[in-house]
Amino acid sequence: xxxxxxxxxxxxxxxxxxxxxxxxxxxxxxxxxxxxxxxxxxxxxxxxxxxxxxxxxxxxxxxxxxxxxxxxxxxxxxxxxxxxxxxxxxxxxxxxxxxxxxxxxxxxxxxxxxxxxxxxxxxxxxxxxxxxxxxxxxxxxxxxxxxxxxxxxxxxxxxxxxxxxxxxxxxxxxxxxxxxxxxxxxxxxxxxxxxxxxxxxxxxxxxxxxxxxxxxxxxxxxxxxxxxxxxxxxxxxxxxxxxxxxxxxxxxxxxx
Amino acid sequence: xxxxxxxxxxxxxxxxxxxxxxxxxxxxxxxxxxxxxxxxxxxxxxxxxxxxxxxxxxxxxxxxxxxxxxxxxxxxxxxxxxxxxxxxxxxxxxxxxxxxxxxxxxxxxxxxxxxxxxxxxxxxxxxxxxxxxxxxxxxxxxxxxxxxxxxxxxxxxxxxxxxxxxxxxxxxxxxxxxxxxxxxxxxxxxxxxxxxxxxxxxxxxxxxxxxxxxxxxx
Ligand code: FES
Numbered sequence: 250x251x252x253x254x255x256x257x258x259x260x261x262x263x264x265x266x267x268x269x270x271x272x273x274x275x276x277x278x279x280x281x282x283x284x285x286x287x288x289x290x291x292x293x294x295x296x297x298x299x300x301x302x303x304x305x306x307x308x309x310x311x312x313x314x315x316x317x318x319x320x321x322x323x324x325x326x327x328x329x330x331x332x333x334x335x336x337x338x339x340x341x342x343x344x345x346x347x348x349x350x351x352x353x354x355x356x357x358x359x360x361x362x363x364x365x366x367x368x369x370x371x372x373x374x375x376x377x378x379x380x381x382x383x384x385x386x387x388x389x390x391x392x393x394x395x396x397x398x399x400x401x402x403x404x405x406x407x408x409x410x411x412x413x414x415x416x417x418x419x420x421x422x423x424x425x426x427x428x429x430x431x432x433x434x435x436x437x438x439x440x441x442x443x444x445x446x447x448x449x450x451x452x453x454x455x456x457x458x459x460x461x462x463x464x465x466x467x468x469x470x471x472x473x474x475x476x477x478x479x480x481x482x483x484x485x486x487x488x489x490x491x492x493x494x495x496x497x498x499x500x501x502x503x504x505x
Numbered sequence: 506x507x508x509x510x511x512x513x514x515x516x517x518x519x520x521x522x523x524x525x526x527x528x529x530x531x532x533x534x535x536x537x538x539x540x541x542x543x544x545x546x547x548x549x550x551x552x553x554x555x556x557x558x559x560x561x562x563x564x565x566x567x568x569x570x571x572x573x574x575x576x577x578x579x580x581x582x583x584x585x586x587x588x589x590x591x592x593x594x595x596x597x598x599x600x601x602x603x604x605x606x607x608x609x610x611x612x613x614x615x616x617x618x619x620x621x622x623x624x625x626x627x628x629x630x631x632x633x634x635x636x637x638x639x640x641x642x643x644x645x646x647x648x649x650x651x652x653x654x655x656x657x658x659x660x661x662x663x664x665x666x667x668x669x670x671x672x673x674x675x676x677x678x679x680x681x682x683x684x685x686x687x688x689x690x691x692x693x694x695x696x697x698x699x700x701x702x703x704x705x706x707x708x709x710x711x712x713x714x715x716x717x718x719x720x721x722x723x
Contacts, residue, residue, distance in 0.1 A: 318600070318601075321601045321602035349599060352596050452515065452517060462519070462520065465678070465679040467607075482682065486682070486683055487684070
C-alpha cells in the first residue's frame with residue numbers, strides 16, 4: 250500500500266525543527282510500524298540523507314524505549330500496545346500519517362523523534378526503590394501477602410516508563426507514571442518501610458520537573474500501552490497528602 | 506505549619522484545596538437550589554423564606570465571607586494549576602487527539618470563568634438589584650419573575666446552569682480522585698454520585714427560569 254508520512258525532523262536540541270513529507274510506495278501490511286520506518290531509513294541512507302532517529306530496543310513492548318505520536322495519539326490508535334507492536338495492517342492504502350515526538354517541556358527533544366526522558370529517572374532516584382537484605386536468595390513465600398495486593402501491585406509494576414502518559418496528557422502531567430510507581434511499591438509488604446518517604450520524595454521530585462497538574466482527563470490511562478489505571482494516581486494523592494500534612498515521623502521513639 | 510505550607514505549595518495540595526473549597530461551594534449550591542424551589546409555593550412563602558435568611562445579619566455575613574473566601578481560594582488554586590500545566594507543553598502538537606477526554610473535563614477551563622462572571626451578574630440582578638429592570642427590595646418573588654420574564658436573561662440563567670452542571674459533574678467526580686477515595690468496589694459510586702448531583706442541581710435551577718418563561722409560575 251501507499252502511505253504519505255509527515256515526520257518531525259529536528260537535527261539537534263537547538264534546531265527549530267520542521268515536518269518533512271515522505272511518500273512510501275510499497276508498504277507491506279505484515280510490517281510493524283518501526284520496520285516501515287527502517288525501510289524508509291534504508292532509502293534515506295541510500296540517497297545520502299540523514300535517517301530518521303527514533304528509539305527502540307526490545308521491539309516487543311517490554312522495554313519502554315520506543316514511543317512517539319502517530320496521528321495525534323501516543324503509540325498510535327491501537328489500545329494496549331507500544332508503537333513497536335503497532336502493525337501496518339491497521340493502516341490502509343493512501344493514508345496520511347503524522348509522526349511527532351512526545352512534546353513536553355520536561356522531555357526536551359534530542360533529535361527527530363528521540364526525547365530526553367531523564368526526568369523520569371530523577372523521579373525514580375528520589376524514591377522508586379525498596380530496602381532489601383542482600384546475600385543469599387530469600388525463601389519463597391516467606392512474606393505473607395494477599396492475592397488482591399499481588400495482582401494490583403503487578404498491574405502497576407507493568408509500567409515501562411515510556412512516557413506516553415505525559416505525551417498524551419493535555420496538561421503534560423506525569424501523574425500516571427509516578428502514581429504507578431508509588432502504588433506498585435506501596436502495595437507490597439517490601440515497600441512499606443519507605444512508603445511515606447517514597448510518596449513525599451517522588452512527588453517532590455516530580456514537581457521539580459516541568460510536568461503539569463492532573464485534571465482527571467484520563468487520556469493517560471487510555472493510551473498507556475500497559476493499560477495502567479488512574480487508581481494509582483488516587484493512591485499517590487492519598488499517600489502524599491498523609492505524609493505531607495503530618496510531616497516526617499520523629500527519628501526517636503522516646504518522648505522529649 | 507511548614508509541612509502544610511509545603512503541601513499547599515504542591516500541585517497535589519492545590520488540587521486538594523480546590524476539592525475542599527469545591528465541597529463547601531457544592532453544599533451551598535445544593536442548599537440554594539433546594540430553598541429556591543419554594544417559588545412554586547407562591548410569593549408569600551418565598552418572600553418569607555428570604556426574610557428568614559436575612560434575619561440574622563451577622564450570621565448572613567459570616568456565611569457570605571466563608572463562601573467568598575472559598576471562591577477566592579478555588580479560583581487562585583485553579584489559575585496556579587492551569588498556569589503550571591500550560592507551561593508544561595510550550596510547543597504544541599500539530600496533530601493531537603488524546604482519547605477518552607470527555608466534554609465536561611475539557612470545558613472546566615472555561616466553564617469556571619464563565620460561571621464566575623455569571624455569579625457576578627446574578628448577584629447584581631437579584632441580590633443588589635442594580636442589573637435588574639424593576640428591583641423591589643424584599644419582594645424576592647416579584648424580582649425573580651420580573652428578571653426571568655426577559656427571555657434573554659432567562660436564557661442566560663439556563664445556559665449558565667447547564668455549564669454549572671457540567672462543572673459540578675467533573676468537579677465532583679474529580680475530587681474523589683484528588684482526595685484518594687478510590688476503593689475498587691465503590692468505583693462506580695463516584696460517577697453515579699457525580700451524575701446524580703449534577704443533574705439534580707442543574708435541573709432544579711434550570712426549571713425556574715423555564716417555568717417563568719412559559720408562564721407556569723407568574
Ligand atoms: S522497543 Fe521496547 S517497548 Fe517498544
